[in-house]
Amino acid sequence: MNITVYSTETCPWCIKVKEYLRENKISFNEKDINLDRNAAIEMMSKSGQGGVPVLDIDGKIIVGFDKENIDKVLSLSSES
Template sequence: MNDITVYTTSTCPYCTMLKNYLNSVGLPYREVNVQLDQNAAAKLVQATGQLGVPQTNINGHWVLGFDPDSIKLYVE
């Protein structure tokens, strides 16, 4: 089972594209909106050094931005 967490904001068009992509290929994910959760935002910057979204953690691997090819590399 894949462990996928998508870090988003409410106004990010690439976040919407990423979530639509994951839904279209049948990959369940957990969404964390860093715009609404400042603690999650701080942890994200600590983990990746990046504040931009979307960022996705897939089975322990980070993918920055909307990058279906990288996502495919890390899903089981």
């Protein structure tokens, strides 16, 4: 699974989403849009959003720390 997290160093929701992924032992690539203008352009092209965090999970775009949607896409849901 290919996961990219578009974020900034100071964004509290970005920090939370990355901590959540790490806690669940999910590897991801991080792109800081403040340091990488191309990443910012790429993120806005994919999501239509200027705010972070934005996750790209195998082409599925999730805006914000939407835990329910992240779990659904990653099949982390505890539903039986």
